[in-house]
Amino acid sequence: MNITGKTMIFKSEYGYSTTLSSKSTNGEYEKMYIQVQMPKEANLENRTMIEIKKGFLTFYKTKDGLSKVKAVVIEYSTEEKEEDFKIEADDLPF
Numbered sequence: 001m002n003i004t005g006k007t008m009i010f011k012s013e014y015g016y017s018t019t020l021s022s023k024s025t026n027g028e029y030e031k032m033y034i035q036v037q038m039p040k041e042a043n044l045e046n047r048t049m050i051e052i053k054k055g056f057l058t059f060y061k062t063k064d065g066l067s068k069v070k071a072v073v074i075e076y077s078t079e080e081k082e083e084d085f086k087i088e089a090d091d092l093p094f
Helices: none
Strands: 002-012 015-023 029-037 048-061 067-078 084-086
Touching: none
Parallel strands: 029 067
Antiparallel strands: 002 015, 002 048, 015 029, 048 067, 067 084
């Protein structure tokens, strides 16, 4: 599935992630964190807003064999610098 749009990127010692949120019937929000694979040259700070220009959803298996959703970002820009970033298909790890 192709993805585009704005999202906040969180950075930790394990890499990058973003969140999906859903409002329950009682009005409370729940969050789900999703791993994000950024281009190799990406060096984003925690809580950076980006606009995904080209990307897709895929999944990976955990050590326990559970399937988890992952977003792969191919092209993006940051709101602060409005710089475009792009990786070539040859740079993808699969």
